[in-house]
Amino acid sequence: ITPKTVSQNPDILEAGDAICCFTFKPLPSDEKWSYEFLVITYSGLLKSYNISGSHGFKDNYEFSFGNFYRKGVNAFAYDKVHNLYIVAGNSIAQSHLSPAANHGLTSWRPLNDYPYYKLSFNFEETTTASTLSLWNLIPTFRAPPPPVICRISVSPSCNNLVCLHTDGSISLWDLPNLKLRKKWSLSEQPGFNAQNPLGSKKLKKFPAGVSEFHPIDIGWWSDHAIIIARYSGAVSVCSMTKLKNLLGASPEFLYGQPQISEFFMGKG
Incomplete structure (x- = not known):
């Protein structure tokens, strides 16, 4: 819809400008526009458009997850019941906020005006106050990160989230608090090696x-x-x-x- 943009992060290759995910959000209270169309690139840039079958489209706003996901975004989904956007990425700048954040998984609540999205801290109850220290908000240099989440899908009732990891693991989370319910490694998945x-x-x-x-x-x-x-x-x-x-x-x-x-x- 718009010309190619330059990736905001030098760590992300030119593929970062490619579309990672897109989703439609109904606008039932808007007489002119039918849906909000959200497009997210691998670099973490989100673009919003209002669209309609009779009025075409209109640029709405832009938002970047790049400051939070320094190495880009892999997956994006909308929880319509709790009005939350679920994001999965490679590396979170603010680490150790919760078990979900340690897996690169966060939830964001939309706002009516700038900055348009706010990080939701409705994380698992086991997160302690000591975990949210200043030191955990500073990016650190460590060993290569563990496998990351590359696919996510919200259940029809929006009570659960299933995630696919790059090592073949599958994890199941509760919504909206992103509490880990179960994780299966590849070898733990029944019949995974069926011929x-x-x-x-x-x-x-x-x-x-x-x-x-x-x-x-x-x-x-x-x-x-x-x-x-x-x-x-x-x-x-x-x-x-x-x-x-x-x-x-x-x-x-x-x-x-x-x-x-x-x-x-x-x-x-």
């Missing part, structure tokens, strides 16, 4: 450190069932408590590497 009965093609190249059994995408089938798609083409619908496949003894296999997208929530 395609038609055989697998060895011509595909996977990212470094990724096997054909790693999840490539996640989503929600219902409030209590999670969809997991893997590089092998396996697609399973799993219970959110134990990740047990609800479709049977083995997952369904699709050609290629499946992606998950919600078409009509509430209608299957």
